[in-house]
Amino acid sequence: MLRDAPISVSVVVPVYSGEVYLPVLVEHLEMVRADWRVRSAPMDLSEVIFVDDAAVDGSPAVLDRLAKEHNWITVIHMMRNFGQHAATIAGILHSSGDWVVTMDEDLQHPPAEIENLLKQAVLGGADIVYGRSVGAVHEVRSRDWTSKGFKRLMVFLTGNTSIAYFTSFRLLRGSLARAASSVCAYETYFDVALSWFTESVQFCSLELKDQRFIKGGRSGYSFGRLLTHARRLLISSQVKSVRLFGLFGLVVVAASAIGGVSLLVEKIFSPESISIQGWTSLMLLLLLFGGIITCMVSLALEYLSTLILAANGKPIFFAVDRSIDGPLFKYFSSDAT
Amino acid sequence: MILIFRQDKSTVCECQAIALFGVGLVGGAIVRALLRHGGTTFSELPLDWRDASQRAVDLSCLTGTLLCQLNGMRIRRLDVIWAAGKAGFGAGREELALEIGAFKEVLEWTRESSRLLLSTKLIFHMLSSAGGLFEGQRFVDRSSRPQPRRAYGEAKMEQEELVKSLRRHMDGHIYRPSSIYGFSGKAGRSGLINTLIKNAKSRSVSRIFGGLDTVRDYVLVTDIAEFIARRIIQAETHSQTFILASGRTASVTEIIQITRRVIGTPLYLRLDPQPSNASHITFRPSALPEDWRPIDLETGIRLVVRELSGSFETGAKRFGSGSLARQRGV
Numbered sequence: 001m002l003r004d005a006p007i008s009v010s011v012v013v014p015v016y017s018g019e020v021y022l023p024v025l026v027e028h029l030e031m032v033r034a035d036w037r038v039r040s041a042p043m044d045l046s047e048v049i050f051v052d053d054a055a056v057d058g059s060p061a062v063l064d065r066l067a068k069e070h071n072w073i074t075v076i077h078m079m080r081n082f083g084q085h086a087a088t089i090a091g092i093l094h095s096s097g098d099w100v101v102t103m104d105e106d107l108q109h110p111p112a113e114i115e116n117l118l119k120q121a122v123l124g125g126a127d128i129v130y131g132r133s134v135g136a137v138h139e140v141r142s143r144d145w146t147s148k149g150f151k152r153l154m155v156f157l158t159g160n161t162s163i164a165y166f167t168s169f170r171l172l173r174g175s176l177a178r179a180a181s182s183v184c185a186y187e188t189y190f191d192v193a194l195s196w197f198t199e200s201v202q203f204c205s206l207e208l209k210d211q212r213f214i215k216g217g218r219s220g221y222s223f224g225r226l227l228t229h230a231r232r233l234l235i236s237s238q239v240k241s242v243r244l245f246g247l248f249g250l251v252v253v254a255a256s257a258i259g260g261v262s263l264l265v266e267k268i269f270s271p272e273s274i275s276i277q278g279w280t281s282l283m284l285l286l287l288l289f290g291g292i293i294t295c296m297v298s299l300a301l302e303y304l305s306t307l308i309l310a311a312n313g314k315p316i317f318f319a320v321d322r323s324i325d326g327p328l329f330k331y332f333s334s335d336a337t
Numbered sequence: 338m339i340l341i342f343r344q345d346k347s348t349v350c351e352c353q354a355i356a357l358f359g360v361g362l363v364g365g366a367i368v369r370a371l372l373r374h375g376g377t378t379f380s381e382l383p384l385d386w387r388d389a390s391q392r393a394v395d396l397s398c399l400t401g402t403l404l405c406q407l408n409g410m411r412i413r414r415l416d417v418i419w420a421a422g423k424a425g426f427g428a429g430r431e432e433l434a435l436e437i438g439a440f441k442e443v444l445e446w447t448r449e450s451s452r453l454l455l456s457t458k459l460i461f462h463m464l465s466s467a468g469g470l471f472e473g474q475r476f477v478d479r480s481s482r483p484q485p486r487r488a489y490g491e492a493k494m495e496q497e498e499l500v501k502s503l504r505r506h507m508d509g510h511i512y513r514p515s516s517i518y519g520f521s522g523k524a525g526r527s528g529l530i531n532t533l534i535k536n537a538k539s540r541s542v543s544r545i546f547g548g549l550d551t552v553r554d555y556v557l558v559t560d561i562a563e564f565i566a567r568r569i570i571q572a573e574t575h576s577q578t579f580i581l582a583s584g585r586t587a588s589v590t591e592i593i594q595i596t597r598r599v600i601g602t603p604l605y606l607r608l609d610p611q612p613s614n615a616s617h618i619t620f621r622p623s624a625l626p627e628d629w630r631p632i633d634l635e636t637g638i639r640l641v642v643r644e645l646s647g648s649f650e651t652g653a654k655r656f657g658s659g660s661l662a663r664q665r666g667v
Binding site for chain 1: 475476478548549550552584585586587588590591594595617619621622623
């Protein structure tokens with residue numbers, strides 16, 4: 001395929017209440033854009049897509065003004081509040097870049113770090129790089145622990161180890177981002193959809209701070225939203241615990257079968273040793289049928305899970321062209337030496 | 338070709354004539370858009386696209402028809418629309434040379450008409466191709482320069498230059514639509530979306546010439562037709578070049594997903610291992626005209642599916658070229 005130069009980077013920012021932060025964010029993005037151009041870097045910050053998710057403050061007007069001032073800014077106004085994931089997906093589906101960066105509106109994710117994410121992706125051969133905080137994001141221990149604990153629980157329940165990295169500051173290969181966004185259904189968790197396409201996921205340790213929470217004590221996450229996230233994560237993932245449930249049923253069936261055989265042997269060779277008649281065989285029968293029912297239920301759940309994943313758009317295959325990384329690899333390699 | 342007359346509401350002795358060359362996907366949609374705006378009569382006239390000598394005869398017949406129509410009525414304005422083009426994206430130079438030859442003859446006929454109809458204002462409208470001109474370019478805006486990569490794009494650029502030279506004598510509008518989709522009846526070339534829909538309905542295999550991650554910009558034909566029809570109807574005009582894109586990128590994967598979702602049946606696909614049409618082409622929203630409001634992609638695909646389903650029921654007779662051949666008054 002003929003390549004278009006330079007490598008283009010699209011930035012997608014969902015906006016809900018960022019009136020105060022947006023002009024500064026655009027300023028920072030413009031600095032990155034200008035810096036890359038001055039340095040004649042092989043990448044270009046080609047577009048920034050703001051998705052106004054029915055913002056509750058004056059963000060829409062601020063965004064429209066910024067879009068008039070900069071032709072590389074695109075604004076999409078959502079008809080109602082669809083949520084951060086839907087807004088991110090809408091933004092990605094409007095993007096054209098070879099790489100897509102998603103970030104929050106509130107300066108929690110510094111635009112200057114985009115280059116580090118890109119470097120990590122290219123040198124590490126990754127399709128997705130999550131920006132992971134090295135310190136406390138919220139500077140409130142309970143809040144940070146809740147976040148970490150929630151992710152660990154989800155990793156245990158789903159078996160998807162990438163969940164530990166999930167943050168909204170991500171760098172995605174453009175083709176992957178658009179493909180995953182296009183298969184996402186209403187309840188699909190976007191990051192889980194991404195993991196259907198690639199296993200080349202890495203993280204980049206960054207100093208991230210939730211300024212909105214630190215300064216104002218306001219957070220976009222409540223306990224209710226955390227539960228919603230958990231539900232969507234579980235629905236989108238193949239739940240590992242269902243298989244454990246099935247395995248448990250099989251063990252019970254096997255135990256009851258062994259118990260049944262030993263009881264039969266005992267009944268034939270030393271019937272006088274059985275003092276109470278019928279009780280043990282009743283328990284073994286209960287165990288046998290309980291185990292069989294458990295197995296059947298887990299099998300039905302497995303079928304259901306497969307159907308839900310198919311409905312959620314899990315692909316059979318997806319091809320990737322990583323040859324576009326060549327100029328960036330050369331650039332970052334020489335930079336590293 | 339089709340000759341259309343629009344009766345002015347203000348006066349009975351004046352009318353507007355519209356000569357439309359090429360009644361394919363876009364041309365047919367323009368006729369329907371003009372009909373929707375009312376006060377229109379139209380008739381189909383022969384025009385031989387293969388034989389140049391016959392075409393010259395046909396064009397002089399067209400002049401005759403125009404002059405006969407005068408019959409005490411003044412043609413206030415004549416809009417000539419070039420929406421023809423059998424040669425597709427992958428066409429060779431020979432095929433395109435024939436098309437450019439026909440285009441030059443129509444331009445010459447337009448110049449002659451301006452000499453014959455002295456009191457008539459002439460406006461030329463040309464359908465170009467944003468895809469052909471900007472193939473391989475992303476984030477195309479008003480300052481982007483066309484850099485065609487194949488003969489098709491070069492031909493479109495040559496045609497545009499000819500229209501620009503015409504602008505010294507009359508207004509000349511150039512429309513550069515991106516990838517067009519829409520209901521085209523039975524005949525004509527078919528783009529990705531149309532092919533996917535038609536093949537899904539007939540349970541046939543669709544061959545994909547682009548990569549699954551190829552990003553393009555799709556516009557519904559009725560949006561384009563409506564935009565051009567507005568330019569034809571509005572009184573005041575000045576020469577302009579319009580990029581008619583949606584400003585909304587869509588990958589081939591997304592198109593397949595939407596079509597599959599809308600139709601509700603499996604799509605049988607055959608992917609080219611070495612896709613011949615895989616260059617990205619996207620446009621910035623700032624490049625688009627201010628009064629241009631393209632429809633949302635999924636809604637557009639739903640409309641096409643509905644029209645196609647309707648045509649299956651009615652045998653596609655109503656929308657086919659046969660209907661345009663009949664004299665019709667509204």
